[in-house]
Amino acid sequence: MKQLYYDVKKCLGCKSCEIACALAHSLTGELFKALKEEILSLPRKKVISSKDKNYPVSCRHCKDPKCVEACMAAALVFDKEKGMVLHDESRCVGCWMCVMVCPYAAIRPNIKTKIPLRCDKCKDKDEPSCVKACPTGAIIWQEEVVVEK
Amino acid sequence: MKQYIIIGNSAAGISAVEAIRQRDKTAKILVFSDEDYLAYCRCLISYYLAGEVKEEKILYRPESFYKENNIELLLNKKVIRVDSKRNRVICEDKSQFSYDALLIATGASPKFPETKGIKKRGVFGFRTLKDTKGIAGLLPVTKTACVLGGGLIGLKAAYGLKKRNVEVKVIIKSRQVLSQMLDFQAAGFVQKRLEENGIEIILGQDVTEIIGNGDIKAIKLDSDKAFESSLVIVGKGVSPNIDLIKETEIKFNEGILANNLMQTNIPNIYTAGDVCESFDVTRGEHSVNALWPVAVEQGKIAGANMSGDNLNYIGSLGMNSIEFFGLPVVSLGIYKVKEGDTNFTELKLCDIKANIYKKIIFKDNFIVGAIFVGDIKNSGIFLRLIRERIEVSSFKDRLLQENFGYPDIMDLVKDKEQVYV
Ligand SMILES: Cc1cc2nc3c(=O)[nH]c(=O)nc-3n(C[C@H](O)[C@H](O)[C@H](O)COP(=O)(O)OP(=O)(O)OC[C@H]3O[C@@H](n4cnc5c(N)ncnc54)[C@H](O)[C@@H]3O)c2cc1C
Numbered sequence: 001m002k003q004l005y006y007d008v009k010k011c012l013g014c015k016s017c018e019i020a021c022a023l024a025h026s027l028t029g030e031l032f033k034a035l036k037e038e039i040l041s042l043p044r045k046k047v048i049s050s051k052d053k054n055y056p057v058s059c060r061h062c063k064d065p066k067c068v069e070a071c072m073a074a075a076l077v078f079d080k081e082k083g084m085v086l087h088d089e090s091r092c093v094g095c096w097m098c099v100m101v102c103p104y105a106a107i108r109p110n111i112k113t114k115i116p117l118r119c120d121k122c123k124d125k126d127e128p129s130c131v132k133a134c135p136t137g138a139i140i141w142q143e144e145v146v147v148e149k
Numbered sequence: 150m151k152q153y154i155i156i157g158n159s160a161a162g163i164s165a166v167e168a169i170r171q172r173d174k175t176a177k178i179l180v181f182s183d184e185d186y187l188a189y190c191r192c193l194i195s196y197y198l199a200g201e202v203k204e205e206k207i208l209y210r211p212e213s214f215y216k217e218n219n220i221e222l223l224l225n226k227k228v229i230r231v232d233s234k235r236n237r238v239i240c241e242d243k244s245q246f247s248y249d250a251l252l253i254a255t256g257a258s259p260k261f262p263e264t265k266g267i268k269k270r271g272v273f274g275f276r277t278l279k280d281t282k283g284i285a286g287l288l289p290v291t292k293t294a295c296v297l298g299g300g301l302i303g304l305k306a307a308y309g310l311k312k313r314n315v316e317v318k319v320i321i322k323s324r325q326v327l328s329q330m331l332d333f334q335a336a337g338f339v340q341k342r343l344e345e346n347g348i349e350i351i352l353g354q355d356v357t358e359i360i361g362n363g364d365i366k367a368i369k370l371d372s373d374k375a376f377e378s379s380l381v382i383v384g385k386g387v388s389p390n391i392d393l394i395k396e397t398e399i400k401f402n403e404g405i406l407a408n409n410l411m412q413t414n415i416p417n418i419y420t421a422g423d424v425c426e427s428f429d430v431t432r433g434e435h436s437v438n439a440l441w442p443v444a445v446e447q448g449k450i451a452g453a454n455m456s457g458d459n460l461n462y463i464g465s466l467g468m469n470s471i472e473f474f475g476l477p478v479v480s481l482g483i484y485k486v487k488e489g490d491t492n493f494t495e496l497k498l499c500d501i502k503a504n505i506y507k508k509i510i511f512k513d514n515f516i517v518g519a520i521f522v523g524d525i526k527n528s529g530i531f532l533r534l535i536r537e538r539i540e541v542s543s544f545k546d547r548l549l550q551e552n553f554g555y556p557d558i559m560d561l562v563k564d565k566e567q568v569y570v
C-alpha cells in the first residue's frame with residue numbers, strides 16, 4: 001500500500017501542493033477555469049508551519065480510523081483491500097462528526113458543499129497530484145513503512 | 150461452541166459484533182432488538198423526517214451484513230430479564246436463550262414529563278424510525294407543531310418539521326438552547342441561526358397542558374399563554390434502558406456501571422453505549438455519555454474483550470458536533486464553569502460579525518473542555534489534547550491562532566509520528 005511521506009527539511013511552505021490538490025479535485029482541472037467554478041474547489045491538504053518548519057497535513061488513511069467510528073451516517077468506511085478510508089458522498093449529511101474526532105485535523109468541513117474535505121490520494125490517478133507539484137521533492141509517495149510505536 | 154448474546158442492534162451492538170467476528174469466526178452470535186428494522190442510523194431520523202435522507206440510505210449496514218457475518222438476528226424480540234445466575238436471557242414472549250458471554254447494549258428511551266395530556270394521540274418521542282414514521286404520517290394534516298425541549302433532539306426535530314413546511318415552536322424551560330452542550334453565549338449564535346430560518350424559540354417557559362379531544366389542538370404554557378398546535382414532539386432527554394437488569398446483581402446508577410474493559414460487575418456480562426456509565430475523562434467519575442461515537446467505541450472494546458482480548462478503554466467524554474443551516478458547532482468535555490470557580494481558567498475568542506466563537510477551558514495546564522462555533526476545523530486536535538491529557542503550557546498562546554495544528558503537538562502525543570521524516 002502506498003502512502004504519502006514528507007521530507008520536512010525540504011518543505012518551503014510554498015503551498016504548491018495545496019493548489020495542485022484543489023485543482024485536481026476541481027471540475028475542469030484547469031487553473032483559470034477552476035477559479036470560476038460555481039463552487040470553488042478547496043484543497044484537501046494544508047501546509048501548517050510550526051517552530052520554523054512546514055508540515056503538509058492531510059488524511060493518513062488510519063488503520064483504526066476515528067472518523068469511520070464516529071460517522072453516524074456510515075458514509076465513511078475503511079476499505080481493507082485498498083487500505084484506504086473511502087467516503088460515500090451520497091450518504092453524507094454534513095454533521096462534521098468526523099471533523100470533531102480526527103486526531104490530525106486532517107478532515108475539514110466544507111460548509112458550502114456540506115461534504116468534508118479529505119485526501120483521497122487522487123484515487124483515479126497513478127499518484128496523488130501534490131507529489132509532482134512539489135518543486136523540492138519534499139512529498140514522497142512510497143510503500144508504507146511502519147514505525148514501531 | 151461458544152454462544153454470544155448481544156441485546157441491542159444499533160451503534161454499540163453492531164460494533165461489538167464486528168469486533169467479535171474479527172477474532173472469532175465460528176462462534177454463534179445472537180443479536181436481539183425490540184425494534185422491527187435492520188440496524189439503522191438513529192441520528193439521521195431528523196434528516197429522514199426532513200426528506201433529506203431516503204429510507205435505503207438510513208440503513209447502517211448493508212442488508213447482507215447479518216448473513217455475511219453469520220449472525221442470527223431476532224427482531225421484535227424484547228428481552229425482559231437477564232438471569233445472570235443461569236447465564237440466560239428471558240424474552241417477553243417467554244422464550245429463553247443461554248449465553249457464554251452477554252452484551253447489554255439496549256440504549257436509551259425518551260423521558261416523558263408528567264404534563265397533562267402527554268398521553269394523547271399526536272404526542273411523540275423522537276428516538277426511533279417508528280416514531281419518525283408516525284410523525285411523517287401526520288404531516289399532511291399538520292400545519293403547526295410544538296417541540297418540548299431545546300436539546301439536540303428537540304432542535305433536530307424542529308429542523309425536520311420546518312423543512313416539511315410545518316410552523317414550529319420550540320418550548321424551552323431553561324434560558325438557552327442546547328444547555329447540555331453549550332454556554333449561554335455560544336447558544337445565542339445557534340438560536341439566532343434557527344430563528345433566522347423560521348424556527349421560533351420560546352425560552353424560560355414550560356408546557357403545562359396539551360389540549361384537545363382526540364386530536365391535539367393547542368398547548369398551554371405556565372405563563373398561561375396558549376399556542377395552536379396539532380403535533381407535539383418531546384425532547385426532554387433520555388434514560389438508559391435498564392429495566393431488564395433491575396432485579397439482578399448487576400450494578401447500576403443511572404446507567405449500568407462499566408469498568409475499563411466495558412465489563413459489568415458480573416465477569417461474563419458486558420455493557421456499552423447509551424445504556425452504560427463509563428469513566429468520564431473530563432469529570433473524573435462515571436457518567437452516561439449517550440453519543441453515537443462513544444457507543445461505537447465502547448461496543449468495539451466490549452466485543453473484543455468478550456472474545457478473549459484485553460483492550461483497555463481510556464474513558465468517554467461528552468462531545469458533539471452539530472450543524473444547523475450552515476452554522477457548525479462542536480462541544481467537547483466541560484463546556485461551562487460555574488461563576489467564581491477558580492479551579493478553571495478560560496481562553497475566549499468571539500467575533501459576532503463573522504459568527505465565530507471559540508472557548509477553551511483549562512484546569513491547571515490541561516484542557517478539559519472547549520466550544521467551537523463557526524470554525525471547527527481544529528476540534529479533533531483539542532479532543533486529542535483532552536483525551537490524552539497533554540500539558541499545554543508550552544504552546545498555550547498558539548491554541549487559538551489560525552495556523553495552529555497537529556505539528557504543534559506531534560512530539561507530545563502518544564502515537565509516534567509516522568509520516569514526517
Ligand atoms: C434524533 C437523534 C439525533 C441524534 N443525534 C446525535 C448526534 O448528533 N451525535 C451523537 O453522538 N449522538 C446522537 N444521537 C444519539 C445516538 O443515536 C445514540 O447515542 C446511539 O444511538 C446509541 O447507540 P446504542 O447502540 O447505545 O443504543 P440505541 O441506538 O438506542 O439502540 C438500542 C438497541 O437496543 C434494542 N433494545 C432496547 N431494549 C431492548 C430490549 N429490552 N430487548 C431487546 N432489544 C432492546 C433496540 O431495539 C436497539 O436496537 C441522536 C439520537 C437521536 C434520536
Ligand code: SF4
Pocket residue numbers: 058059060061062065066067068085101102103104105106107118
Ligand atoms: S480523516 Fe483523520 S481519522 Fe480519518 S483516516 Fe484520515 S487522518 Fe485518520
